[in-house]
Amino acid sequence: MGVEQAPTAKGKQAAKGLRQAAAKDERKTEAETGRPLKKGAARFEERSKSSDGKSAGAKQKS
Numbered sequence: 001m002g003v004e005q006a007p008t009a010k011g012k013q014a015a016k017g018l019r020q021a022a023a024k025d026e027r028k029t030e031a032e033t034g035r036p037l038k039k040g041a042a043r044f045e046e047r048s049k050s051s052d053g054k055s056a057g058a059k060q061k062s
Contacts, residue, residue: 006012038046
């Protein structure tokens with residue numbers, strides 16, 4: 001849920017904190033690997049392949 005979509009002030013605060021924590025973790029990971037993380041569909045595909053070597057499309061077909 002996005003920050004602006006949260007129905008309560010407490011929910012908005014929690015969503016904002018989660019988003020900040022995720023951004024901080026992403027910057028840390030990029031610094032450790034020395035390269036920027038892939039974004040969007042490329043990132044989805046990369047994460048899918050890393051678990052078992054198969055692409056997301058191949059997993060759905062089997």
